[in-house]
Amino acid sequence: LLQYLQSSLSDRDIPHRTKTRDEILEWAQLAIQRVKEKLKQVDSKISITFDSWTSEPGVPFLSVT
Numbered sequence: 001l002l003q004y005l006q007s008s009l010s011d012r013d014i015p016h017r018t019k020t021r022d023e024i025l026e027w028a029q030l031a032i033q034r035v036k037e038k039l040k041q042v043d044s045k046i047s048i049t050f051d052s053w054t055s056e057p058g059v060p061f062l063s064v065t
């Protein structure tokens with residue numbers, strides 16, 4: 001699709017799905033570490049809730065409060 005939209009792109013210009021996955025996981029780990037460091041500085045208790053649902057057209061949502 002990308003090559004169709006931009007014919008000047010070659011296969012080497014488009015990262016493989018595993019490279020994209022690995023980068024996302026790496027960013028997630030960095031974000032987790034930053035949150036952990038910030039939470040260590042909090043003197044009070046913290047409550048976190050999650051909620052997930054799917055809209056009628058099938059779009060998934062996740063809420064964190």
